[in-house]
Amino acid sequence: MNILITGSGGFIGMNLIEGLLRKDNINILYFDKEDNLETLKSHLKQADFVYHLAGVNRSEKEEDFEVGNVGLTKKIVDTLLELNKSIPIVMSSSTQADLDNIYGKSKRRAEEVLIEYSKRCKAPICIFRLPNVFGKWSRPNYNSVVSTFCYNISHNLDITITDENKELTLVYIDDVINSFISLFDKQMDINKYYYEVEKTFKITLGELAKIIYEFKTIRETSIVPDLSNELIKDLYATYLSYLEPNDFIYSL
Numbered sequence: 001m002n003i004l005i006t007g008s009g010g011f012i013g014m015n016l017i018e019g020l021l022r023k024d025n026i027n028i029l030y031f032d033k034e035d036n037l038e039t040l041k042s043h044l045k046q047a048d049f050v051y052h053l054a055g056v057n058r059s060e061k062e063e064d065f066e067v068g069n070v071g072l073t074k075k076i077v078d079t080l081l082e083l084n085k086s087i088p089i090v091m092s093s094s095t096q097a098d099l100d101n102i103y104g105k106s107k108r109r110a111e112e113v114l115i116e117y118s119k120r121c122k123a124p125i126c127i128f129r130l131p132n133v134f135g136k137w138s139r140p141n142y143n144s145v146v147s148t149f150c151y152n153i154s155h156n157l158d159i160t161i162t163d164e165n166k167e168l169t170l171v172y173i174d175d176v177i178n179s180f181i182s183l184f185d186k187q188m189d190i191n192k193y194y195y196e197v198e199k200t201f202k203i204t205l206g207e208l209a210k211i212i213y214e215f216k217t218i219r220e221t222s223i224v225p226d227l228s229n230e231l232i233k234d235l236y237a238t239y240l241s242y243l244e245p246n247d248f249i250y251s252l
Helices: 011-020 037-046 062-082 102-119 145-154 173-185 205-216 230-240
Strands: 002-008 027-031 047-054 088-096 127-129 132-134 168-174 201-204
Touching: 002 011, 002 037, 011 027, 011 173, 027 037, 037 062, 037 205, 062 102, 088 102, 102 127, 127 173, 132 145, 132 173, 132 230, 145 205, 145 230, 168 173, 201 205, 201 230, 205 230
Parallel strands: 002 027, 002 047, 047 088, 088 127, 132 168
Antiparallel strands: 168 201
């Protein structure tokens, strides 16, 4: 099976590739921001399945959200229509699609483009409105507040907390990837458009910072965090991914 991944060099894309490489009979087609639209068309000709993960999360230019989120999705759909192909598409959207900000509105319009494709071509689509995703390879100051806290605290940099009581909904990258890959093993409902990752966590910004600061003290206390708590286990795995090699050296 030929699987096209847009945004293959991004946080979710890299983790998805790692998961897919463990499966048999999979050929991955890569598409990222440095590739041109001819490459996209060539890959769509071969593709049997698409993970559409590319998009613009942050930009100072409003038009970048329209081009990167709506425009690219429309290009994928228009190319499939031109090729007379009807194949499944999994799209990573955001919980902000419910909000009235520029980013949220662009993600909502991208979803609408995909739903129209499904209705027109009778192709199954799966839209995941993801909350705050965290885990290895997440970019500090871009993808997630968790990655920013983990990187800054592990590198002795200050963090900024505007409201300690603000509650976050978090989802761990491995749970996202497992949900994405599980779609291979089930019959997708042609009339269902929205899907969710079942396991999410709730935590305040203050609690999050406290836990990550406690990870940093392990070098002095030698006390391992409570890894029976799934959120702490996932946060600790994420924290470790930002450490420098020398940070793993301990004096006897």
